[in-house]
Amino acid sequence: xxxxxxxxxxxxxxxxxxxxxxxxxxxxxxxxxxxxxxxxxxxxxxxxxxxxxxxxxxxxxxxxxxxxxxxxxxxxxxxxxxxxxxxxxxxxxxxxxxxxxxxxxxxxxxxxxxxxxxxxxxxxxxxxxxxxxxxxxxxx
Numbered sequence: 001x002x003x004x005x006x007x008x009x010x011x012x013x014x015x016x017x018x019x020x021x022x023x024x025x026x027x028x029x030x031x032x033x034x035x036x037x038x039x040x041x042x043x044x045x046x047x048x049x050x051x052x053x054x055x056x057x058x059x060x061x062x063x064x065x066x067x068x069x070x071x072x073x074x075x076x077x078x079x080x081x082x083x084x085x086x087x088x089x090x091x092x093x094x095x096x097x098x099x100x101x102x103x104x105x106x107x108x109x110x111x112x113x114x115x116x117x118x119x120x121x122x123x124x125x126x127x128x129x130x131x132x133x134x135x136x137x138x139x140x
Contacts, residue, residue, distance in 0.1 A: 057072060057073055057092070057096050057099040057100060057101075058070065058071070058072050058073075058089065058092045058099055058100070058101045058102070059071045059077070059101075059102050059104060060085065060089075060101060060102070060103050060104070060117055061077060061104040061105075062103075062104070062105040062106060062109050062113055062114070062117070063106055063109075064106045064108050064109070066109065066110075066113060067079060068080045068081060068082060068085060070085060070088050070089075072092045072095065072096075082116060082117075082120075085117070085120055086120050086123075086124065089101065089120065089121070089124060089126060090124065093124070093126065099126070099127070100127045100128070100129055101121060101126050101127065101128050101129065102128075102129045102130075102131050103117055103118075103128055103129065103130050103131060104131045105117075105130075105131075114130075
């Protein structure tokens with residue numbers, strides 16, 4: 001006498017649980033990517049209403065103490081002097097000819113320091129973007 005099983009094992013695979021996991025991972029990475037700060041050096045940027053859609057590849061940062069930092073792409077910022085900045089930007093331009101340079105200057109930095117960096121960019125025909133922060137909404 002042969003015994004029959006009541007439950008048959010189905011060879012089909014249900015993808016519903018797998019898609020739930022994928023959506024949870026997607027949401028997790030979307031939330032955590034917005035929390036990542038693009039620059040580790042803290043500068044208080046001046047306010048500006050217009051924002052650009054161009055993605056800068058190179059960052060030049062001037063902090064409150066007038067120290068210069070520069071980085072290419074996602075690399076870590078390195079400290080430079082104003083005299084070393086043109087050579088650094090030239091090497092970045094060799095890696096990416098159509099690059100944009102974003103200038104992050106603290107709002108307390110004298111205008112002369114910003115003009116020095118802009119002059120370097122102008123002499124070498126680099127495209128510059130001045131980074132600003134969005135104005136704060138003060139509804140009273």
